[in-house]
Amino acid sequence: MRLSGWNVSNLGLTYAPVLLYAGVIGTFGILSPSFLSTENFLNIFVQCSAVAIVAIGMTFVLLTAGIDLSVGSIMFLCSAIAGTSVLHGEFPVALALLFMVIGGLFCGAVNGYFVARKGMAPFIVTLSMLFVARGSGLWITQTRSMNLPDTFRQLATTRLLGIPVPVLVLAVVVITAHLILTRTVFGRQLYAVGNNPHAAERAGIDVPNTLMAVYIISGACASIGGMITLAQLAAVSPNLGQGRELDVIAAAVLGGASLFGGRGTAFGAVLGAVLVETVRNGMNVIDADPYVYPVIIGLIIFAAVLLDSTRHRQLAKLRRRKIRTETS
Amino acid sequence: MLRNWHLPFVVVLGFGLLSGCSEPSEQLRVGVAFETLQTEYWVASIEAIEAELRRRNIEMIEAVADNDANRQLDQIHILIARGVDGIIVSPKDSMTVIPMIKAANRADIPIVIYNRPPADNDGKSVTVVADNYKIARATVEYMAECAVKTGRKYKAMILIGDLGDINAIGRRDGFDDALRPYSDTIEVVARVPTEWSQDKALSGVTNALQVNPDINFIFASTDFLFPPLISALRTAGKYKKIGEEGHVLLGGFDGDPLAYSMLVEGYLDADGVQDVYFDSAASVDAVVRMHQNQIVESIIRDPGFVIHQDNLEEKAGQMWGAQIARSKDLTRLQL
């Protein structure tokens, strides 16, 4: 078959995100050959793993047309709990990690309680949690930064089969999340709740419990993200995770999640996080003027979004229902 | 109906006014407004100030602005409204502090600026500040001397602080000026912007080491960034003690407990120290003397000093981080 102009543009539009990635990677690759090394790509994954994992949790929340602004603070609070329990409570590291997850689950459950059982706006509930969790964390640490024993750092630098642990954790989380979203009853019902909560309720889906679950998942993902950050830094600083909620939401939405619910995938969230980190890493590698970083990252996000919305409009046009087949 | 509705309000109001009037006023009250408590340095500072105030039987009222200059100005206004007898403020930058000085002047409350000097203004204030440029420059010069002694070539990296912070600029300029005479031995290959954030520092340093694996001279604009720096160095297999093969010349700034333990263990070559005890004592002293209408010089300089392997024993007593580290026995953490 001959490739007509229409087909080419259609193909181009369908794979626009891929082209964007190729463009970003190609540009940095030409500017600095060391950018293209396997090691550097592993680096990118290691560095974005925390954001990516939290973004996966955020995707669950976004699927229900909710939002979780508290993830950055939960990352910090959990890290503060872990740091304190190891430094002052003399608990073993494994137990500290367990405390982190429990902390994340708890914060998520509180969010979920008010959203699901009290029917309150997720924005406000999680905004409150943002303040309460950060305040509690600062209280625990007395705003001091804590330097943690080496065991933590080893968690981040150890490699299994040549792959750094954070990347492995990311892989486990994304695959689990993908399976939950596509293969389980809960996952499919989640899409229904996000699309139309009233219809979901009528269809016999337990909407409150579903909502509760997504905030708990988001809290858990935040605690895992906190764990990875903690392991990488081997320190708890009072500004750990601060402002992370915006990075995380950006990653999820760049990856195709809709703020109005019902759309989004786990792999998409990871791709979004990887894109932002690739740009940051690339500029670092080509030794760009540090003042330009945010400008370039902002513009690339803008370009990605522009490309995506153009693509959607064009595809919608091309796929419009044809009533008649033209004979001429 | 209307009266009933207002009654509790009036009662509480009256009670409040009464209790307000009867408050004892012999004890001095000093407001301490910090822009941030983000790093060990600030925490140590505010605790030292609190201890000094307590020693002098002065009540401290704390306010932390969480990086927001406007909020800090609000807090200053609120401190003034509460009728404090003096204010010690560590501002976000050299300019936004000016309206705070003016507000305090208007209310005739003495104000002391801690650590970040204000830009030129016609207000009345006392500044207690370490000479960031000089201390950083001296630190890096010491490192450069160490480098020259080995006779090898060096590739240098600096972790720059928040470019909006005048102290970060001072430290960066100190670094640059110190290395200028050594340009044939030491080449600056990487400047990592960190915005005083540990995770940005981690990814920046990791990437820089990726591109320039032979970096062997690193200056961190604050000790607060050592944990991510060590992380990245260990990952690259470059965190070695002085004298070991492949040791990276390391320098820092602040003088915090981690820096002290690194010095003791022999990982850190030099650290620029701001003398927290001097700064806090001088601030409290200035505020009290201003309250008593004594004349106080408008700038009190903390000369600071460089602590390094050669003067460790001698200077450790003055290093605030050393005091904290010893009191909490943090050295055993084996970083």
Added chain:
Amino acid sequence: MRGNIGHIQLFLRDYPVLWLSLGLVLLVVPIRPEILSPLNLETLVLAVALLLVLSLGQSFVLITAGIDLSLPAVMSLASVVGASCLAGDSGLTGTPVSVFTAILAMLLIGLAIGFLHGFSVAYLRMPAFLVTLASLLWVGGVAVWYTESKRIPVTEEFIQVWYGRLLGIPLPVWTVAILAVLAHLLLSNTVMGKRLYAVGHGLQTSLVSGVPIGRTIVFAYMASGLCASIAAVFYTARLHTGSPELVENEVLLDCIGAAVIGGTSLFGGKGKVIGIVMGVVFIALVGNCLNMLGLRYWHVIMVKGGVILLAAVLDTFQTRWSGAE
């Protein structure tokens, strides 16, 4: 009289946040009577004025079911550009003309970026959240880049924009009061106002009904940009500084939070100036009270979160009451 009381009760029922504000004051007064001192009330009113400008701008966008995350960045850029206009060597330095030019330049920046947002959202159909988030990064980046992070001093004349007084009342209070009244009239009494709500309620219906949705959305974002610039003028004058880091991003949470507590919906179509004013008063009051109490830093943050949650809980009760009727 009875009619009046009826009105007050209705008002309190519609805006439970008013109860909460009142309760907060009653709670704090016995401990810190200074909270009612003229000095502190002025501080509080000025804090309300600053936040209200931002919340009003934000609510225009929220009403159309959008969001504007770029405010802090727009403010920073306007601030440094304005300040460098004042510092320029045009020979006008120090004259009222230079103040005028600087303010004009700042307002133009807000309008221009607002236009860009509106255009992207309305005509390119890009999601508002991401468009404005990207701007938060790049516009803020440009501000830092432009100044290389240096602060720029402003002239004494410019400072009068904030510190000046008219009839004993600070100028910004006048400005913001006029702005709020204008916003109220615009939203409740003009064609454009009704169109903003219509677009937020249903974009498709508005399109079919011949509402010029493109222009309406662009208007909303430009209004938001304009308000951000006005806030930038105030901040810059108040702090005597043109700064690329004028405010922290948390101000976004404050201004969106205030609008939402005041009854504005994040899903569009709802929001009134009176409610927003009350939301702003509440948020500013919480900040003021907590500082007044002199609590530790972390307690301040925690209590702030708790009180916001409480406001929201009250709001759901209120909805239930009115739902039952």
Added chain:
Amino acid sequence: MTQPVLEFGHIDKSFFGAKVLKNISFVVPSGTIVGLVGENGAGKSTLMNILSGILPADAGWMKLNGISFAPHRPSESALAGIAHVHQELNLFPNLSAAENLFIADFPKQRPESLSLIDRGSLQSRATELLKQVNLDVDPGTLVEKLSPGQKQLLEIAKALKGDPLVVAFDEPTTSLTQPEADQLFIIIRQLKEQGIGVIYISHNLGDVMRLCDQVVVLRDGEIQGAGDSENFTIPDLIQLMVGRELETLFPERRNAPQDEAVIQMHSLSQPGVVHDVTFTLRRGEILGISGLMGSGRTELARILFGLDSYNQGQILVEGEVVSALAPRKCVDLGMAFLTEDRKLEGLLPSAGIVENMTLVGLERFGSRFLGVLKRATLKDKVEEVVRELSVDYRNIELQSVQTLSGGNQQKVVLGKWLLGGSRILLLDEPTRGVDVGARYEIYEKLVELADEGVSMIVISSDLEELVGLCDRILVMSRGEIRASVDRQDFDRKEMLQAAFGEERLT
């Protein structure tokens, strides 16, 4: 006589002291289709809510297969064998057909505690169900890609999933074209053959008469008449429903259309959508467009209103050639478009009546400078139109229009355009989901407007409606106009044949 499968005995129900159901008793025999008719507010939905366990009855009883039956929640009712097919489609467009069928009870893999979906079993069970309703799509298809008719069939498949004893249909044909509706009736008759009791609720009395074995007529919560449908005529039913005599559903025209052309369309084409469409709309004319769903009738209206583009041909409005059409421009030209999707394109569902009604004509109430609204005039005008259309409401400003009945909603949309001063109306399915009384009121208003010289194009799947209302009917098929029939030549069979066009031939 067949076995009664469901019995209602003396059901009473009141809300806040107002009786909405009074002593309702009737029987649904197995293998019988019972039509339940009545105006909106007659108590049909309350009765169905009691049947499905959403509301409890105040007094009375129900029996299912002779056993007393009082469900407390919808799941209980469903489990007992009552299935509902709702008017409002409860489907999730972002999920597949199969997932929609089993959204509340997915087949699970062992161990069930993992809640993993058994995709094989899902696929096969879905295929089987879809086959039962003659829906020939892959179960994996996303619902957003299905046509309205297919969606309705999917809803029925959902209802059949639990092997129900009774299936209640609530306005199932509102979004269907005639052939789709015919298909649906075949399925409903199949259910009857299987011995299932069917309750069929509809405003379309023609359908009711065609389909149902028995009818029950409700008015103000009371049964006004019941019995075999052969014993009733449509006028009987209407009289029982509204309690007064309507000589005919369609009012008489007083003035004939004028000769002056208002809209002329010349050889309009858009590849894949419409081809070579030429017609003229005259002043005061009611022009009907008939055709199947997907014949291009809605698309043609959308092009005419500037919502979609065309690449060939010419459009003249009031004799002037217009190009670059856009809704805004069309509104300025005095055109109005009442779309088929009322919720998405007609109303601001969460806004009040005033806000909805003033949407189009807003500028006329604003001052030239700054557009300051004259609120008093505006409210007076809205109240006038509301009165004229007899819209039933509680609060004209605060009550959101989504709480109004379908008929009142449609009146609000119509009122919006009238308030905007439109003189050319494009009406796409103007009486969808509108009850008989309101329907009559809308027809009356339309004819009155036409008599005053307003021109309109009425698109409808209900041929009865077009025949009763229009001066002329265009029949469309495959994006082309196949026939144009004047009032005196209206012939149903011929028009249907034209509508089927090539489809009939293949």
